[in-house]
Amino acid sequence: MTILLCQFGNETNTFAPGRLNFEMLAPQGWTEGKQVEAVFSGTRTYLGGALQAIADAGETALPIDLVTNNGNFGAGPLMTGECAQRVVDRVCACLEEKNGQFDGIYFAIHGAGCCELDEDLESYTLRRVRQVVGREMPIVCSLDLHANVTDEMCALADAIFCIKEVPHTDCYEAGYQAAYHLAAWLRSRERPVMAMRKLPLLLSPVLGSTLTGPGKQVKDYFAQYCREHNLLDCSFVHGFSATDRSCSSASVLVIADGYAPEEHAQHLADYVWNLRNRFADPDVPDAAGAVEAALQVQQPGYVIINEGSDNPGSGGPGDATHLLREFLRRDLPGTIMGPMYDPEVAEYLHTCNVGDRVSIRLGGKTMALAGAPLEIEDAEILNLCEGNFISEAPLNKGLPMSYGKSARLRKGNVEFIVVSVRYQILDEGPFRMTGADLKDYRIVGLKSMNHFRGYFTSRAAAIISADTPGARPGNILLYPYEHVQRPIYPLDRDTQWP
Numbered sequence: 025m026t027i028l029l030c031q032f033g034n035e036t037n038t039f040a041p042g043r044l045n046f047e048m049l050a051p052q053g054w055t056e057g058k059q060v061e062a063v064f065s066g067t068r069t070y071l072g073g074a075l076q077a078i079a080d081a082g083e084t085a086l087p088i089d090l091v092t093n094n095g096n097f098g099a100g101p102l103m104t105g106e107c108a109q110r111v112v113d114r115v116c117a118c119l120e121e122k123n124g125q126f127d128g129i130y131f132a133i134h135g136a137g138c139c140e141l142d143e144d145l146e147s148y149t150l151r152r153v154r155q156v157v158g159r160e161m162p163i164v165c166s167l168d169l170h171a172n173v174t175d176e177m178c179a180l181a182d183a184i185f186c187i188k189e190v191p192h193t194d195c196y197e198a199g200y201q202a203a204y205h206l207a208a209w210l211r212s213r214e215r216p217v218m219a220m221r222k223l224p225l226l227l228s229p230v231l232g233s234t235l236t237g238p239g240k241q242v243k244d245y246f247a248q249y250c251r252e253h254n255l256l257d258c259s260f261v262h263g264f265s266a267t268d269r270s271c272s273s274a275s276v277l278v279i280a281d282g283y284a285p286e287e288h289a290q291h292l293a294d295y296v297w298n299l300r301n302r303f304a305d306p307d308v309p310d311a312a313g314a315v316e317a318a319l320q321v322q323q324p325g326y327v328i329i330n331e332g333s334d335n336p337g338s339g340g341p342g343d344a345t346h347l348l349r350e351f352l353r354r355d356l357p358g359t360i361m362g363p364m365y366d367p368e369v370a371e372y373l374h375t376c377n378v379g380d381r382v383s384i385r386l387g388g389k390t391m392a393l394a395g396a397p398l399e400i401e402d403a404e405i406l407n408l409c410e411g412n413f414i415s416e417a418p419l420n421k422g423l424p425m426s427y428g429k430s431a432r433l434r435k436g437n438v439e440f441i442v443v444s445v446r447y448q449i450l451d452e453g454p455f456r457m458t459g460a461d462l463k464d465y466r467i468v469g470l471k472s473m474n475h476f477r478g479y480f481t482s483r484a485a486a487i488i489s490a491d492t493p494g495a496r497p498g499n500i501l502l503y504p505y506e507h508v509q510r511p512i513y514p515l516d517r518d519t520q521w522p
């Protein structure tokens with residue numbers, strides 16, 4: 025049997041300014057089909073997992089041209105129609121070229137994509153794939169946990185296996201599972217059948233972690249239920265509350281061997297619904313409060329303050345100035361701020377030399393909510409680099425990463441890193457690439473909501489979240505929703521369901 029592999033999708037934050045074009049979606053450009061195995065085999069990515077499952081099953085992998093964002097999916101503002109069309113046109117051309125050479129398709133989708141052509145990017149993609157390969161071709165997908173699942177998505181794919189962890193440390197496992205069950209199905213096992221329940225529920229990103237709290241409770245319950253009832257997969261899909269579309273909400277997906285597991289899906293959806301109040305109302309300090317809290321930490325080592333509202337992995341511009349402004353105001357010894365996206369300043373710094381003292385206007389250039397630019401005078405350039413390293417993060421360990429032209433500077437006691445590529449920080453790489461060793465610092469600022477925890481939880485003395493204004497604040501009651509289906513909890517407290 026031959027299994028064709030592809031990947032495309034996006035996590036679209038419709039509150040983020042501007043439009044997402046192809047260059048932002050896929051900073052590394054296309055990975056050609058013939059390079060896919062060399063790039064992704066052995067990595068902790070969806071494709072790495074799928075390739076391993078196909079090899080373990082003794083089947084043949086047939087990758088086609090695809091785009092990823094460092095092995096995962098990009099996030100950003102609404103995708104242009106041109107970008108979506110460009111990618112799907114090429115995918116469909118590859119499918120036509122390989123027609124007759126494969127028995128099934130593994131397709132890694134995200135599930136929270138929106139483009140100018142369709143509010144459901146993944147259904148747009150799968151619809152066009154079906155137009156080429158027909159309704160009978162087995163298609164099994166993997167899915168990001170922040171997907172806004174739709175009925176059409178579920179009708180177009182035969183089965184969808186979602187990741188379970190926030191931070192997303194199990195992309196490999198989801199890719200493996202999807203390809204494994206597809207291979208088993210092709211070898212004449214019973215067809216996997218899926219049931220989906222949508223909940224009128226939006227989750228705060230601050231309460232979405234599965235390491236602790238209600239996220240962990242639901243994950244553990246679903247895993248146990250899946251084992252006890254001999255199901256192929258049970259997922260609580262959190263949805264993506266920064267997508268303002270009618271399809272935005274949490275959902276439950278259950279997959280069984282040969283029968284529709286409707287009752288199981290309903291039971292699990294009821295279980296989540298009864299916990300809904302625990303997914304609302306996060307209590308998170310602002311930047312000043314977070315710095316105060318960091319000063320109270322007694323444990324040795326470094327304390328991380330994460331500015332999740334400006335997380336480039338959720339569509340944040342990565343150039344918000346709230347947390348760095350507070351760092352500069354306090355001027356505490358041993359403070360460092362991770363990547364600040366500002367290609368203009370990075371370009372300028374690379375015309376200077378290490379040791380030079382410069383005056384710059386940093387960040388705050390993409391959206392008003394992200395704060396005004398910082399006017400920083402007489403900062404010393406400590407390091408200039410090209411921003412390259414190999415990922416150590418559980419989410420995509422082993423993949424080469426690049427932040428482009430980058431620099432580390434110092435103003436008073438505070439150091440900060442400037443980069444040219446907008447990408448969520450997942451591990452120490454962005455500090456190390458500039459010669460900084462986190463052991464030498466006490467307070468470390470960074471822009472990520474949850475994924476950085478996969479690497480940093482066991483390493484940091486403490487992690488303190490700062491909720492600042494931005495594209496993805498923790499308090500979703502502040503989002504100016506216009507299109508989500510109402511009533512929905514917690515925007516409408518008395519929402520009744522089912």
Ligand SMILES: [Zn+2]
Binds near residue numbers: 035168169170192
């Ligand atoms: Zn996600």
